[in-house]
Amino acid sequence: MDYFDDKPIRRSNIRRERWAIFGVVVLLLGAVAAPQAFRKGKYPSLPDDGPPIKPSRAGELRGMTLQVQSYWEGNPFEKYVDEIAETGANTICLTLAAFQENASSNSLFIEYRKVPSVKRLKGLINLAHKRGLRVVLMPMVLLEKPRSREWRGKINPPDLNYWWKHYENYILFYAQVAAETKTEVFIIGSELNDLEGQTRLWIQLIKKVRGVYKRNAYKGQLSYSANWDHYEHVDWWGHLDLIGMTVYYDLVGKKKPTLNVMMKSWKPIKKKILAWQRRVSASVKKPMPILFTEVGWPNQVGCAREPWNYYVNDDKPDPVTQDNCFKAFFKTWKGEKSVAGVLIWEWRNHPEQVGGMEDTSYVPTGKPAMKTIREYFGSPGALPRTMPATTSAPATAPGTTTKPAR
Numbered sequence: 001m002d003y004f005d006d007k008p009i010r011r012s013n014i015r016r017e018r019w020a021i022f023g024v025v026v027l028l029l030g031a032v033a034a035p036q037a038f039r040k041g042k043y044p045s046l047p048d049d050g051p052p053i054k055p056s057r058a059g060e061l062r063g064m065t066l067q068v069q070s071y072w073e074g075n076p077f078e079k080y081v082d083e084i085a086e087t088g089a090n091t092i093c094l095t096l097a098a099f100q101e102n103a104s105s106n107s108l109f110i111e112y113r114k115v116p117s118v119k120r121l122k123g124l125i126n127l128a129h130k131r132g133l134r135v136v137l138m139p140m141v142l143l144e145k146p147r148s149r150e151w152r153g154k155i156n157p158p159d160l161n162y163w164w165k166h167y168e169n170y171i172l173f174y175a176q177v178a179a180e181t182k183t184e185v186f187i188i189g190s191e192l193n194d195l196e197g198q199t200r201l202w203i204q205l206i207k208k209v210r211g212v213y214k215r216n217a218y219k220g221q222l223s224y225s226a227n228w229d230h231y232e233h234v235d236w237w238g239h240l241d242l243i244g245m246t247v248y249y250d251l252v253g254k255k256k257p258t259l260n261v262m263m264k265s266w267k268p269i270k271k272k273i274l275a276w277q278r279r280v281s282a283s284v285k286k287p288m289p290i291l292f293t294e295v296g297w298p299n300q301v302g303c304a305r306e307p308w309n310y311y312v313n314d315d316k317p318d319p320v321t322q323d324n325c326f327k328a329f330f331k332t333w334k335g336e337k338s339v340a341g342v343l344i345w346e347w348r349n350h351p352e353q354v355g356g357m358e359d360t361s362y363v364p365t366g367k368p369a370m371k372t373i374r375e376y377f378g379s380p381g382a383l384p385r386t387m388p389a390t391t392s393a394p395a396t397a398p399g400t401t402t403k404p405a406r
Contacts, residue, residue, distance in 0.1 A: 044354045046083065047366030053088035053374060055132040058381025061185070061291065061341025063091025063136065067349045068124065069114045075350060077116065077124055084347055085131035087370075088377030091184075092128045093136040093293075093343045094121070098170050099144045103154040108141065108166040118177060125181040136343065138187040138225065138293070139174045141167070153193035153227055160198070168205055175209045179216035187244060187293065190225040196234050206239045225293040232276060238284030242340050243277060246294040247329065248308040257304040257321045262328035270332055277338055289340035292333075296345030296362040297325040299369075314360045323368035330376045344373060 056062045064084045068077055084092050096115050100108050116124070128135050141152045157163035171188055178186040188202075188209060196202070206222060213220055223242035226234055231245045251257070251265040273290070281288045297303040301316040304325050333339055348355065348363045355365030364370040 044351060046348075046354055047356055049087075049365055049370045050374060052086035053378055055085060055090040056088055056377050056381070058090060058379075060339060060381055061091040061134060061136070061343070062089055062377050062381075063093050063134070063341065063343045064089045065093040065095060065138075065294070065296075065343050065346040067095050067346060068116050068121065069095075069097055069349070071113050071116060073120075077120070077349075078127055080347055080349065081124055081127050081131060081133075085128070085133055088374050089133065089344075090377070091134045091136060091341060091343070093138055094124060094128075095138045095140055096121070096174070097140045097142045098167075099142050100155070101145050102143055102147050103150045103152075103156060104158065106157045106159045106162050108163060108170060110170075111144075121177060122181050125177075125183055129182075134184040135181070136185040136187065137174060137178050137183045138190060139171060140190045141192070151191075153191050153230070155192060156194045164198070164201055168201075168208070171205060172208060172212060175212045176216075178220060179213050179218045182218055183220055185221045185223055185242065185291070187223050187225050188240075190293070191227045191230075191246070193227055193230045193233070196226070196230065199236050202236050203239050206236070223291055223293070231273075237280050237288055238286070240288075242291045243280065243288050244291045244293040245273075247292055248294070250305050251325065251328065252304045257324065259324040259327055262304060262324060263331060266328055266332040270336075274336075274338055290338055291340045292342045294345040295326075295329060295342050297322050297369075298360055298362050299357075299367055300360045310360075310362065317358050317360050319357050319367045319369065322364075323372055326364075326369050326372045326376075330372065334376065334379065342376075 064087060066077065066080050066084065070077075081092060098108050098110050099114075115121075125135050125137070141155065143150055143152060143155075175186055175188075177183075186209065188205060202224075209222060221241040223240055223244040224234065224237075225244040225246065228246045228248045231243065237243055249265070249269060251262040255261045277288060277290055297307045298310040298314075299317050299319050299322045300310070300313040301318045301321070302309070302313050303318060304321055306312065307325070333342070344364070346362050348365065353359075353361065353363055355361075355363045355367060355370075357367060359366070364373055
């Protein structure tokens with residue numbers, strides 16, 4: 001497996017090397033035998049969701065997430081950046097992943113077939129900037145062979161110091177990319193619930209990322225993406241610029257998933273989040289705007305009850321409920337000045353993904369939800385935009401008027 005030292009490298013292992021060679025052969029054969037539909041200009045067309053819309057002028061980040069988890073040059077990530085720029089979004093979130101075998105593994109590695117080259121990643125960020133989009137870069141950790149009910153929130157390595165050294169180098173490796181490309185927001189971790197209590201290690205990591213930025217004469221913003229039910233467990237928010245959290249709440253319980261039911265469910269959730277956010281801002285003596293890092297519901301029966309569970313009903317599309325989930329979220333949070341931004345999960349990331357009413361993934365294209373999202377992107381913001389969508393970072397936190405303290 002690969003692991004991280006000063007930079008991502010591969011451990012010398014004959015068995016692994018054989019598999020690596022096999023993988024290269026498969027990739028080469030795949031490139032030769034790729035269907036004609038995947039060649040330039042011949043990709044399956046997206047459903048018609050309406051004419052292109054220019055990026056929103058809203059002050060807050062209004063974005064779409066693109067998972068860039070492939071080295072294959074034939075995967076047209078550049079095309080997807082262009083597609084996102086035409087939805088009215090003013091932001092794109094690029095996610096990539098390191099892997100480990102299960103939640104108790106010590107080894108953290110990169111599968112090079114599942115990440116774009118650094119050169120290509122920089123090119124995607126630069127293209128996004130040219131298209132008028134601000135950029136969020138979010139490195140994540142995924143489990144290669146999770147055991148029963150395991151996910152990254154359960155990661156708890158036996159040798160924490162060994163694991164953390166490699167995680168730190170993983171994050172610093174991409175922090176350098178973020179600094180060199182003037183990425184507006186860099187997220188230092190995602191949903192690592194069982195590790196969030198390691199306050200000293202997280203603060204040290206944040207300082208080191210700031211050091212990378214300082215050496216590159218750049219002042220980008222930093223955040224962390226907490227799970228929807230775990231954001232209160234992080235006590236080092238004050239060392240960051242934005243509070244990041246997902247929104248995978250159960251909005252209906254055993255009730256019928258109507259828009260009215262969802263709206264009522266959001267009221268106490270919003271009240272609790274904002275009260276907590278005010279306490280955090282007061283305690284750290286600076287504004288801490290909220291960035292909703294994963295806002296999405298799969299087009300499936302039960303999506304309002306278990307929005308994180310994208311495989312339980314993957315043969316039962318429910319585009320009406322998916323749309324109502326987005327409507328309820330936007331009606332609840334639109335215009336809230338404590339919100340720095342919203343990142344929709346997710347855009348298509350492979351030529352075979354085209355969306356449509358029967359597609360049960362999170363991808364909103366060709367579904368009623370896409371119209372709702374486009375309307376949100378095009379609506380007036382809570383605050384006027386104070387920065388152009390170029391390679392310049394905002395002088396203040398998106399959605400605030402006060403420069404946050406460092």
